[in-house]
Amino acid sequence: MGYEQVRDAAQKAKVSAREIATASTLVKNEILKISAENLLTFESKLLEANSRDVDEAKSSEISPTVVDRLRLDEKRISQMAEAVLSVADLQDPVGEIVEGHVRPNGLKVTKVRVPLGVIGIVYENRPNVTSDAAALTLKSGNAVILRGSTSARNSNEVIADAFRQALNKLGLNQNIVTLLKDSDHQSVVDLVSLKGIVDCVIPRGGKGLLESVLSNAKVPVVVDGDGNCHVYVDKEADITMAQKIVINAKMQRPSVCNAMETLLIHRDVKELFLRKVASEFESIEIYGDSETQEIIKCAREATEEDFATEFLDLKLAVKVVGSIEEAIEHVRKYSSGHSEAIVTNDYESANKWVSEVDAAAVLVNCSTRFVDGGELGLGAEIGISTQKLHARGPMGLRDLTSVKYVVYGDGQVRN
16 A cells, blocks of 8 residues: 555545534444444454464464454453443533633633544554544544554454444445555555644554654654553552552553553562562563562563563563652653552652652552553543643543634624
8 A cells, every 4th residue: 555545545534524523422322332233243253353363473473462462352352342332421522612701892702622533543463442443533523544553454454344334334434434454664654644634643552653653743643652650669558459459560461551560669668578479470570670689589680771661571670769759760760651650558658659750640559550541431542642732641532632712703893
């Protein structure tokens, strides 16, 4: 697929965006309900397509954690359908009056939410992103151009077709949901260069993908960044609680961006805590400082690179610190600004962490795995933004809208 083909697909999406931008909430919800039904109806076809993707990934010697991100089963397909339905249940942000006032001259001024237009989503591996992205962009009145990775191309085609068939059934333009089937690097460059056609691009993937998008983009980009997430076990932590949180944050699903990558432990509780979790850490490659290595004998020496790495695997960097200030300083140095957690029973320490740690999500006494649109009540998410303009943290429906001013008068002119 060359530049002209990508541009033509985007032009068709732009034309179709007019239909979804003015569609009623009732119509948009019906699209989502039919799409969810289609996902379940297409289950056998989707599992067959996904099996081909997984087999190809394995033959390419892709790591087991990446294969896990790619793999679908009946439960995950059911969860995808449920996520689509959860978006249908959310309040429609389009047309919402954000604020309003009446001027002394009688002008009625309102700020109203409107769709962004055409949104490009560039992502890797996880096929559920296809359904999440389609659902959220549809409900927020946007057309979407999906560019997934080669590793999930068969799965993505079936999922996108579930939405396109739903659109067709209701007499709407199928190009409201467009999947770019060519997943080579150049198609990304072509897509992000379409100023005036594509209104926003959201990349979801590794550093290579993000750097490629940012260096070539001529359209606005919302960055779904790395998740080099930390959990700090304070000296006043409930050790049993800390154990549950740390194990969940690292091991519940290590291949995702909100998994813990570095564990920070206060020196006063290092021995008690590390010995308590040692048996559960046996399946993890530990990269620790000298104090960690004294207790966990199999730990390798941690390097600067280890503390800066988003492993997305059963690997963990561990550092012992002497104070909460040292823990915060470590986070400031190495954090990607995604999700940072403290475990403590000390109110002042919790407040200090919340006020001084700069991240899209800051957590107290709970797992970083909760930083997810569905878990935080936003429905499915389009990604987790680690930047500070427009959107930050899990991006739900409202983050896929902009605003416009609507002004009503009765003949006023400016002096």
